[in-house]
Amino acid sequence: MTSIIKTHDLHKCYWVGTMPHPALHGINLDIKQGEFAVLAGRSGSGKSTLLNIIGALESADSGSVEVFGQNILEMTQDQRTRFRLHNIGFVFQAYNLIRVFSARENIAYVCQLQGKSKEESLEIANHWLREVEIEHLGYRRPDQLSGGQQQRVAIARALASDPKIILADEPTANLDTQTGRNLIHLMQDLNQRLGTTFLISSHDPDVKEAASRLIKLADGQIVDEWSTIPKTPTSIYSDCPVQNMPFGERVQFMIKRLIRWRRIRKPSKKNRRRS
Amino acid sequence: MAVALRNLLGHLPRTLLTVGAIAVGLASLIFLWSFNEGLHQNMLGNFQRAIIGSVQIHHEGFFQQPELSGYIRNPQKVTEVLEKNGLNDFSRRLESFGLAASDETTEGVMLIGMDPITEPRVTELEKRIGIGRFLQPEDSYSLILGATTANNLRVKLGDQVIIVGYDRYGVMVAESFTLIGIITSGEMGLDRGMALTSLETLQEMVDMPGQVTTFAINIPQKSIDKSVSALKAQLLDESLEIMPWHVMFPVMKEWVTLHNGFLYLFIGVVLFIVVAGELNTLLLSMLERTREFGVFMAIGTTRQEVAALLITEALFIGILGTITGLILGLITVLLTGVTGIDLSILLGSTSRFYVDPLIYPQLELDRLGITISAILIASVAAGLYPAWRASLLQPAEAIRNG
Ligand SMILES: Nc1ncnc2c1ncn2[C@@H]1O[C@H](COP(=O)(O)OP(=O)(O)OP(=O)(O)O)[C@@H](O)[C@H]1O
Ligand SMILES: [Mg+2]
Numbered sequence: 001m002t003s004i005i006k007t008h009d010l011h012k013c014y015w016v017g018t019m020p021h022p023a024l025h026g027i028n029l030d031i032k033q034g035e036f037a038v039l040a041g042r043s044g045s046g047k048s049t050l051l052n053i054i055g056a057l058e059s060a061d062s063g064s065v066e067v068f069g070q071n072i073l074e075m076t077q078d079q080r081t082r083f084r085l086h087n088i089g090f091v092f093q094a095y096n097l098i099r100v101f102s103a104r105e106n107i108a109y110v111c112q113l114q115g116k117s118k119e120e121s122l123e124i125a126n127h128w129l130r131e132v133e134i135e136h137l138g139y140r141r142p143d144q145l146s147g148g149q150q151q152r153v154a155i156a157r158a159l160a161s162d163p164k165i166i167l168a169d170e171p172t173a174n175l176d177t178q179t180g181r182n183l184i185h186l187m188q189d190l191n192q193r194l195g196t197t198f199l200i201s202s203h204d205p206d207v208k209e210a211a212s213r214l215i216k217l218a219d220g221q222i223v224d225e226w227s228t229i230p231k232t233p234t235s236i237y238s239d240c241p242v243q244n245m246p247f248g249e250r251v252q253f254m255i256k257r258l259i260r261w262r263r264i265r266k267p268s269k270k271n272r273r274r275s
Numbered sequence: 276m277a278v279a280l281r282n283l284l285g286h287l288p289r290t291l292l293t294v295g296a297i298a299v300g301l302a303s304l305i306f307l308w309s310f311n312e313g314l315h316q317n318m319l320g321n322f323q324r325a326i327i328g329s330v331q332i333h334h335e336g337f338f339q340q341p342e343l344s345g346y347i348r349n350p351q352k353v354t355e356v357l358e359k360n361g362l363n364d365f366s367r368r369l370e371s372f373g374l375a376a377s378d379e380t381t382e383g384v385m386l387i388g389m390d391p392i393t394e395p396r397v398t399e400l401e402k403r404i405g406i407g408r409f410l411q412p413e414d415s416y417s418l419i420l421g422a423t424t425a426n427n428l429r430v431k432l433g434d435q436v437i438i439v440g441y442d443r444y445g446v447m448v449a450e451s452f453t454l455i456g457i458i459t460s461g462e463m464g465l466d467r468g469m470a471l472t473s474l475e476t477l478q479e480m481v482d483m484p485g486q487v488t489t490f491a492i493n494i495p496q497k498s499i500d501k502s503v504s505a506l507k508a509q510l511l512d513e514s515l516e517i518m519p520w521h522v523m524f525p526v527m528k529e530w531v532t533l534h535n536g537f538l539y540l541f542i543g544v545v546l547f548i549v550v551a552g553e554l555n556t557l558l559l560s561m562l563e564r565t566r567e568f569g570v571f572m573a574i575g576t577t578r579q580e581v582a583a584l585l586i587t588e589a590l591f592i593g594i595l596g597t598i599t600g601l602i603l604g605l606i607t608v609l610l611t612g613v614t615g616i617d618l619s620i621l622l623g624s625t626s627r628f629y630v631d632p633l634i635y636p637q638l639e640l641d642r643l644g645i646t647i648s649a650i651l652i653a654s655v656a657a658g659l660y661p662a663w664r665a666s667l668l669q670p671a672e673a674i675r676n677g
Contacts, residue, residue, distance in 0.1 A: 055573070077578065078577055078579075081576070081578070082577075092570075096573075098567060098571070100278070110575060114575070161575065
């Protein structure tokens with residue numbers, strides 16, 4: 001089977017002002033085509049961070065991410081946007097549909113972004129609405145749909161761009177158990193019938209049960225499938241390079257950080273985060 | 276495009292509020308410009324029709340030193356040229372300094388001999404005579420004085436007034452006149468120092484039959500400058516001075532310029548309010564939609580497209596506001612242009628500064644163009660900053676925090 005995603009020694013550290021928040025610590029991951037992979041792990045273990053980096057929404061500090069052979073960490077912002085448009089479908093915990101669009105338009109929009117005509121896009125949207133079994137609700141706006149229905153639209157939207165992989169960050173977390181189960185079955189069915197690769201992060205035991213592969217994260221590392229103890233008990237702070245520097249360099253580094261952070265962050269934001 | 280429209284429709288109340296603010300701003304500007312223009316036209320028109328006319332022709336230097344020696348040497352030629360240029364509303368005058376004397380006292384006056392028949396084509400003196408009447412063709416040695424002068428001389432209608440003048444050689448001449456009318460215009464320049472009589476009478480008194488010192492001409496405002504240069508070209512070697520009103524009385528024109536300056540200032544203030552208001556709305560709506568923009572970017576919308584979206588929204592708001600404002604403004608101007616605006620409520624019933632109590636707003640197209648483009652540009656400019664901010668969003672962060 002071909003690899004779709006390959007990460008090598010991925011490190012990521014967030015900065016809140018000058019405070020480091022380590023998130024990923026040497027992730028080596030290999031996702032094959034057609035897998036229904038689930039990322040599990042406690043809150044704060046780095047699941048969302050990993051998905052965002054793989055989805056080219058965020059950059060990493062070091063390491064590499066190859067999606068279908070392209071190293072996305074070396075891309076410019078605009079290249080990443082194009083890359084996302086053609087290769088990746090996102091499903092978010094909070095559905096995140098465009099409020100002012102109907103369900104059908106939400107799905108058709110990505111096709112139009114890809115340069116397809118409006119008619120063709122709406123045709124494709126209809127097709128995917130059928131696939132996620134809410135054909136009859138296409139004209140409704142997101143606020144007229146239930147959570148489960150909205151998430152189906154989101155899945156249809158993710159699929160409509162004909163992506164290589166679908167990244168879903170806790171897709172069932174806002175849904176009740178039964179709705180969540182139905183949604184999992186839908187995704188499983190799509191995975192099996194269409195061969196679409198899924199990478200899903202979740203706490204949900206039902207999702208884990210459906211997984212063809214379960215990857216467990218703890219403190220930014222992949223741990224043994226059934227174990228929660230990290231392989232290396234060393235401080236994960238070693239990821240944040242400043243900790244390992246000689247004092248002089250460390251001060252310089254901090255000052256540079258501070259200047260950069262000042263320049264980029266607007267002082268109005270309460271949560272100052274570096275990515 | 277469609278997305279921008281949807282967003283605006285999706286937040287209809289806010290959109291309408293912003294559009295309304297722009298519309299009211301523009302409408303009030305249009306109205307103000309028109310009112311201002313109407314006021315100025317009215318004032319300048321009245322000023323010119325009061326006594327001086329739009330353009331005067333004299334012998335060179337006469338305006339500075341109005342002595343009879345500076346009479347027009349070839350009035351026939353002037354008349355011909357005027358008629359050839361289609362300027363038929365003119366009146367000939369003989370003007371000079373003089374002294375008005377009653378039994379009690381004397382008062383310096385500007386002595387003007389005017390043709391009772393042609394004068395009304397240029398000025399509306401008749402309207403301003405509150406006591407008595409204007410000159411008539413058969414009058415001889417009849418006199419009209421300004422109210423202040425008449426008061427100072429303590430004369431009333433029907434009284435005899437001695438007028439002392441100088442002929443073209445500087446020899447003193449004096450005649451007795453009958454007071455037939457008193458100018459009660461309320462304007463200082465008219466009520467004080469004016470002594471009007473018929474042209475023939477004055478010509479006889481100073482022994483200058485058929486001679487004149489002044490042509491007062493009535494020309495529509497818009498063509499004054501054109502006519503003046505045409506006249507200048509055609510009367511080149513006649514030693515004449517051809518003076519439009521604003522050359523004779525520059526203060527009046529300066530006052531109008533100053534007044535317009537204030538209006539530009541006001542436009543600036545309105546534009547500022549429009550920009551600030553719209554910036555506020557767009558920025559708010561941008562911040563409110565941070566997450567949505569993050570989603571837009573995540574699913575493949577480029578930052579340029581997101582920026583374009585916000586600018587398009589701003590443009591839509593601007594265009595909608597401009598159209599509404601234009602309609603609103605035009606309706607107001609047209610309505611008040613028919614009914615007029617009654618200033619007497621504000622100023623009291625008497626007219627002052629050559630302004631009628633009823634003002635009819637007038638719309639100037641070039642001003643309208645400037646105002647509209649300024650509002651449009653301002654409203655798009657207000658979209659630039661939010662657009663720039665939105666294009667800087669990091670999708671992951673925007674989705675997490677938005
Ligand atoms: N923008 C940020 N700024 C600073 N620290 C961050 C940021 N995002 C994540 N982190 C930190 O990175 C670590 C991993 O976060 P992440 O969101 O990836 O965890 P998660 O596994 O998705 O958790 P959850 O299950 O709660 O969604 C956490 O310690 C978190 O505090
Ligand atoms: Mg998460």
